[in-house]
Structure formats: structure tokens, C-alpha cells
Amino acid sequence: MDFLVRLHKIDRRVMYVVLAAVTTTILYTTWLRQPIEVTPEVRKAYQTVEHLPKNKIVLVSIWWGPGTVAENRPQMEAIVRHCFKRGVPVVILPWDQVGSNLAYNRVEQVAKEMGKVYGKDWAAFGFRPAADQAVLGLRSDFQGTFKRDRFNTPLSEIPVMKNVKNWQQIGAIVETTPSGTVGLWINFIGQPYKIPIIYCPTGVMVPEGYNFLDAGQIKGMLPGLIGAAKYEYILKQPGFATRAANALSASHVLIILLIILGNLGYIAAGRRENR
Amino acid sequence: MDSSTVFIQIGAIVGAICTLAIFSVLFKENPYYRLFEHIFIGLAAGYGVFVTWRDVLYRLWWEPMINRGQWWWALAIAGGGMFYFIYSKKHQWISKLLFGALFGLGAGTFFQGFANTYFPMISASFKSVVPPMDVPLTDAIVASANDLVFVLVLITVMAYFFFSIDHKAKAMRGTASLGRWFLMFAFGAMFGSTVMARMSLFIGRVDFLVSDVPRMFWPYAVGAAILIGLIYFFFVEKKRRLNQDAEPKTG
Numbered sequence: 001m002d003f004l005v006r007l008h009k010i011d012r013r014v015m016y017v018v019l020a021a022v023t024t025t026i027l028y029t030t031w032l033r034q035p036i037e038v039t040p041e042v043r044k045a046y047q048t049v050e051h052l053p054k055n056k057i058v059l060v061s062i063w064w065g066p067g068t069v070a071e072n073r074p075q076m077e078a079i080v081r082h083c084f085k086r087g088v089p090v091v092i093l094p095w096d097q098v099g100s101n102l103a104y105n106r107v108e109q110v111a112k113e114m115g116k117v118y119g120k121d122w123a124a125f126g127f128r129p130a131a132d133q134a135v136l137g138l139r140s141d142f143q144g145t146f147k148r149d150r151f152n153t154p155l156s157e158i159p160v161m162k163n164v165k166n167w168q169q170i171g172a173i174v175e176t177t178p179s180g181t182v183g184l185w186i187n188f189i190g191q192p193y194k195i196p197i198i199y200c201p202t203g204v205m206v207p208e209g210y211n212f213l214d215a216g217q218i219k220g221m222l223p224g225l226i227g228a229a230k231y232e233y234i235l236k237q238p239g240f241a242t243r244a245a246n247a248l249s250a251s252h253v254l255i256i257l258l259i260i261l262g263n264l265g266y267i268a269a270g271r272r273e274n275r
Numbered sequence: 276m277d278s279s280t281v282f283i284q285i286g287a288i289v290g291a292i293c294t295l296a297i298f299s300v301l302f303k304e305n306p307y308y309r310l311f312e313h314i315f316i317g318l319a320a321g322y323g324v325f326v327t328w329r330d331v332l333y334r335l336w337w338e339p340m341i342n343r344g345q346w347w348w349a350l351a352i353a354g355g356g357m358f359y360f361i362y363s364k365k366h367q368w369i370s371k372l373l374f375g376a377l378f379g380l381g382a383g384t385f386f387q388g389f390a391n392t393y394f395p396m397i398s399a400s401f402k403s404v405v406p407p408m409d410v411p412l413t414d415a416i417v418a419s420a421n422d423l424v425f426v427l428v429l430i431t432v433m434a435y436f437f438f439s440i441d442h443k444a445k446a447m448r449g450t451a452s453l454g455r456w457f458l459m460f461a462f463g464a465m466f467g468s469t470v471m472a473r474m475s476l477f478i479g480r481v482d483f484l485v486s487d488v489p490r491m492f493w494p495y496a497v498g499a500a501i502l503i504g505l506i507y508f509f510f511v512e513k514k515r516r517l518n519q520d521a522e523p524k525t526g
Contacts, residue, residue: 070479097326126330187388203472215399
């Protein structure tokens, strides 16, 4: 009983250190390698990209920044790799000031690795505010809405963009976001024109995403970092997300254990006081 | 080692210092955390201004207006300037014209969006609890059970929020109570997702500290942390002793 009561009084800093130690150890060792089970929403996302036409662009919408880079960047990277593997042109569309550079740098790295050329196989825009107006505009006049790319080159001079006039040249939308912004694409592009949307939210927004998935408003979802790990598994290209998935599971087990021990300590302390 | 690699490494070291300073709040509230918190906020604001000018204002407004003869973009200054009349009590009505127009535009797009968001969800919620006949039996039972749970949760949760009928009747009270339990399970699952998200972000930071930061940084970082800790402890301890000596002795 004393032991349980003492558990209730453990300094939270001790728990932080234990959590950090366990997470770091599992992240960089091979002690724990759990099998990855691909869930239906990730498989649907994969199959959507697998069946995309190669003469239409995939718009990768970037809402994330440094705060959620650990979750959204692996999601973006996994899908961009798949698009490059299939030869589907990718266009990066950032709505966040810092995320614009973070996304561009990573896609540039992946493109170099896979032999893809900027302008021919992919393109990127600079930061753009007022997403509502931009999305409404690009439906009917893409070139007029965006005019120039990240490097101030007119779209008419970029091979991958010069024939993109309106929604008909968009094959799919990949929404990587830490907040509830997928509704913008569903409302103005997905529902009216039946363009497939793949939703890549952070863990916080995942429960909401299942509503859209169930209603058929999105064609697939990568739920957080674990969704990126599952996508890497299907692609057979393990990366950061696959390594992190093991550390994530270990941290969850530890948190559950601490919650159980804490509650046992709380009950024991309450009983002692009542005596 | 070329200059770009050196700059990348310096950037990573600075990032590591900032990360550790922010994490120091987990130990105790301290001035290092406050300093770096303010630096981050200022940096984010400044960077935002720069990117907004480079990617938006310069490209879409300044350059067309000055270099490509599109003089009509000058009217955007007048339009944007109208916002600032909100600070004038006498001329506030000018800003209200712009706000009114924007609210109207927003309301219009909201109504279109509302239909496209919720009507498909409402129609998708009408699920059949009868097992389908064209699939294997196990799959049919699983699908039917899933749909039954969905319908049960939907009806009970809606009953909980249905205030037009008094919840005095036993059936209504029981249904609403069950709906409340389902809501609690749902919120628990959402909180669990939030915990998963936070742990993912922490793992991202750990990976940055271990993989991206040059190894040579860590001996110096540990040494500096010990030195800072000793100096801080020395001053706190000295102050505590001074306060002890200054207190009048009783007895």
C-alpha cells in the first residue's frame, strides 16, 4: 500500500525523463519492431494515388509549419514519393509562411533522389494567404489566380504548369494540415467537381476525418505519423515515420502504464486518508 | 567542408539550443525559457512579414504596379487603408464598409460550403442494419454490426442533444444517458489522438537533436548546462543564505 501511495507522489519531472529516455531508446535501437498493419483508410489513399492519370497534376496543399513538421512532413513525403514513382506531376501549394520553405526543401531532396526535375516533373508556389479566394479562383482560372511560381517564373514558362487552366487539369488534392481546413477543398473542389481528396491530418484532427471518409467526401486518409508509417510500408520505402512508429507505440504503452499506476496510487492514498 | 554545410551545421546547433531552452520549462519556469519564447515569437512575426512581402505583396502587387505598368493596383492601397479607420472614432464608418463587404462574401461562401460539407454526411448516416447478401457471411455480419453500432450511437447522441422534448420519460432519459456515455468514449478517443499527436511532435524533436545536430555540439552543451546550473544554483543558494542571515534570530 505504501508503494502505491508513493507512486501517486512521483514528481512529474521524473516521468518526463523516463518518457524521453524510453522514446529515444526505442527510436534508435531495434529492440522493438512492431508489425505495421495497413488500415483501410491508408489503403484507399494508396489506391487513389495508384490510379491517378499521369496527364493531370496532384496539388499538395501545405498548411503546416514548424509546429507540426514531425507529423505532416512524413505524410507529404510519402505521397510525393508515390507520385514521383508513378510519374504523376506534383505541385506544392503552401498556405503557411514557414511551411512553404520546409515543404519545398524536402520535396527538392526527394526529387533529386528520384531524378525528378523542377519544372518538368514538379513545381512549387510561394506562400499564399486568403486560401478561400485562391481556391475559388483556381477552379476556373488557375493561371490567372497564381500567375507565377515560387521563383517568380510565369506559369506559361513552366512545362508542368503551362497547360493547367482550371479544375479539369487537377487529378487529386492532398491536404496536409494541422487544422480543420479540408472542408475548403471538399466544398469548392471535391464535391462540385468530384476530384479525389486525400486527407493528411495531424493526430488531433483524425477523429473528424473519419466523418468525411465515411461520407465519401475524401478518398483516403493518412492519420498522423502512424498513417505516414503505414503508407511507407505499402510503398516499401521505410523512412522516418516507420522508425518513429515504434517509438510512438512504446511511449503510448508507457503513458498507459503511468496512468494505471497513478490511478492505483490515487485510490490507495484515498483509502489511507479515509482510515 | 564548404560554407553551405557550415551554415547548415550552425543552424542546427542554434536550433538545438533553442529546443533545449524551450524544453527547460518542463523542469521549472526559468528566464532562459522566457527569453527563447520571446525570441521565437519575434522571429516568427518578422519572418512572416518578410515572406508575405516577398511571395505576395512584391510579386502580386508591387512588381506589376511599378514594373509592368498595371497602375490600377495603386487602388489596393486605398482599399487596404480603409481598414485602419477603425482606430478613428469619427471615421470608423469607412472601415465598416470594408468589413461589411467581407462579411457578406464570407457568409455567401459559408452557405455554399455548409451544404457541400453536411448534406453528404447526413445522407451517409442512413445506413442499413440488414446484412448484405452479396458478400461472404463473416463480412456481412461485421458490416451489419458496424452499421448497427453507428445507428445506435447516432440516435442516442442525438437524443442527448434533443431539448425540445423533456427528458423526464424513462426511455428518453435512458437513451440520452447512453448517448452521454458514447460521447465520453468519443472525447476520450479524441484526447488519445491528441496525446498521439503531441508524442509524435516530441519524437520529431528528438530525431532532430540526435540526427541533425553535429555530434561535437553535445559535449559543449552538457558542459555549458552544468556551468549554467552551477552559476544559477550558486546565486540562488547565496541569496538564500543572505536571506537566512538577515532574518532576526528568535529565542
